[in-house]
Amino acid sequence: MPIWEPDKECMSRDELQQFQLERLQATLNRVYRNVSFYRRRFKECDFHPENDLTELKDLQRLPFTTSLDVSDSYPYDMFAVPLREVVRVHSSSGTMTNPRVVGYTRQDLRTWSSLVARILSAGGVTQDDVIQVAFAYGLMTGGLGIHYGAERIGASVLPTSVGRTERQVKIMQDFRSTVLVSTPSYALVIADKLDEMKVDPKRLSLRYCICAGEPWTEDMRREIEERLYVKVTDNYGISEVMGPGVAGECLEQNGMHIQEDQFHAEIIDPGTGRILEPGEEGELVITTLTKEAFPVIRYRTGDLCRILTEPCPCGRTFHRIGRILRRCDDVVVIKGINIIPERIGDILEQIKGERPVYQLVAVRDGHKDQLEIRVEVTEQFFYDKMREQRTLVDGMRTKVANFIGITPRIKLVEKGSLVRQDGVVRLFVDCRNPVR
Ligand code: ZN
Numbered sequence: 001m002p003i004w005e006p007d008k009e010c011m012s013r014d015e016l017q018q019f020q021l022e023r024l025q026a027t028l029n030r031v032y033r034n035v036s037f038y039r040r041r042f043k044e045c046d047f048h049p050e051n052d053l054t055e056l057k058d059l060q061r062l063p064f065t066t067s068l069d070v071s072d073s074y075p076y077d078m079f080a081v082p083l084r085e086v087v088r089v090h091s092s093s094g095t096m097t098n099p100r101v102v103g104y105t106r107q108d109l110r111t112w113s114s115l116v117a118r119i120l121s122a123g124g125v126t127q128d129d130v131i132q133v134a135f136a137y138g139l140m141t142g143g144l145g146i147h148y149g150a151e152r153i154g155a156s157v158l159p160t161s162v163g164r165t166e167r168q169v170k171i172m173q174d175f176r177s178t179v180l181v182s183t184p185s186y187a188l189v190i191a192d193k194l195d196e197m198k199v200d201p202k203r204l205s206l207r208y209c210i211c212a213g214e215p216w217t218e219d220m221r222r223e224i225e226e227r228l229y230v231k232v233t234d235n236y237g238i239s240e241v242m243g244p245g246v247a248g249e250c251l252e253q254n255g256m257h258i259q260e261d262q263f264h265a266e267i268i269d270p271g272t273g274r275i276l277e278p279g280e281e282g283e284l285v286i287t288t289l290t291k292e293a294f295p296v297i298r299y300r301t302g303d304l305c306r307i308l309t310e311p312c313p314c315g316r317t318f319h320r321i322g323r324i325l326r327r328c329d330d331v332v333v334i335k336g337i338n339i340i341p342e343r344i345g346d347i348l349e350q351i352k353g354e355r356p357v358y359q360l361v362a363v364r365d366g367h368k369d370q371l372e373i374r375v376e377v378t379e380q381f382f383y384d385k386m387r388e389q390r391t392l393v394d395g396m397r398t399k400v401a402n403f404i405g406i407t408p409r410i411k412l413v414e415k416g417s418l419v420r421q422d423g424v425v426r427l428f429v430d431c432r433n434p435v436r
Contacts, residue, residue: 004121009316023289034080074098091139103293116149119248123233124208127154134182136422137161141243162423165193176205183213186423191227255320270328278309341427364432371408
């Protein structure tokens with residue numbers, strides 16, 4: 001498979017380090033001059049970018065930037081250029097805090113589209129492809145981010161966005177889509193719809209599926225590959241850093257190459273902030289090296305993974321990150337117990353033999369916290385099988401209680417009834433502190 005920018009993606013590690021250092025120098029100077037938040041932070045630790053950055057390690061003297069810092073700067077306080085130079089604005093959806101707003105200059109958009117072109121190429125996409133982008137278009141970065149990169153390659157882009165699955169399938173058939181871009185769980189929703197509509201996936205033109213947007217597993221990859229007859233690659237993006245295009249897998253399917261000419265990556269212990277060695281699992285921290293409108297310094301992504309330094313047979317020299325295992329803020333505390341919602345799925349999977357769609361909800365009865373687990377079951381099961389329902393609920397309650405130490409309330413709900421956001425069910429909803 002061709003490499004989109006071999007002069008960058010295959011540069012020697014020595015050359016890359018020098019390259020990163022020079023770009024980091026420029027970035028730190030720029031944020032010191034133009035962003036009062038960073039100027040204040042740098043002064044607090046007596047760091048003067050012109051003198052104090054002589055090697056990449058010096059970056060470790062600077063404090064981390066968090067998602068809360070970005071929320072607090074709502075909407076434009078962390079922009080490093082005047083608004084008239086900003087040609088695009090994206091935003092995350094805010095839940096309990098202000099949304100995180102990011103901006104792009106014309107040059108940032110050029111860089112972004114070439115980074116997405118790199119990861120799409122790495123995942124097998126060429127100008128001959130017809131690419132169906134089933135990521136949400138809108139303020140989130142997913143849809144438009146992929147869109148411009150796919151156009152950059154010269155592929156034919158179908159901006160279908162997410163949802164209306166029957167229409168997605170019809171477009172897939174009639175327009176002969178060869179590539180699907182979606183969240184892994186939405187790819188499986190499409191697979192279900194194919195079954196339901198009795199469409200033989202072998203008769204589609206699909207060859208590749210580019211997945212991102214949520215933590216997922218190797219089992220899901222295999223399932224998508226088997227049910228859609230495609231090769232599936234994983235990629236990683238985060239709006240505060242850029243959007244899609246930060247890291248992407250090649251067809252070796254062994255981890256996502258980080259675009260290291262644009263981003264400097266570190267892995268830290270999320271509890272102590274200590275820097276971890278390659279191969280150790282921790283929180284991914286990213287510093288942008290060329291972003292003009294919205295540079296971030298040591299941004300804590302909240303995503304847990306490990307950095308892989310072994311050479312990749314594809315020829316790219318950029319290090320890789322392994323699958324995002326989970327988010328560190330995914331650990332939720334109920335009745336003083338740490339619970340990883342993702343792990344509850346593993347337990348439910350043991351009982352049902354397949355991973356159900358589920359959601360954890362923390363509720364407060366008076367002053368007592370309760371954990372409720374809502375599990376989707378098929379419509380027929382929901383209506384017909386009272387006795388089996390009881391057995392299933394009891395089984396789940398006991399298994400989960402044995403595992404986490406508190407007894408949850410299990411509630412079976414009809415298939416499709418849990419609220420989906422961009423095709424994904426949120427694994428945890430906290431109803432204990434209602435927003436007033
Ligand atoms: Zn590779």
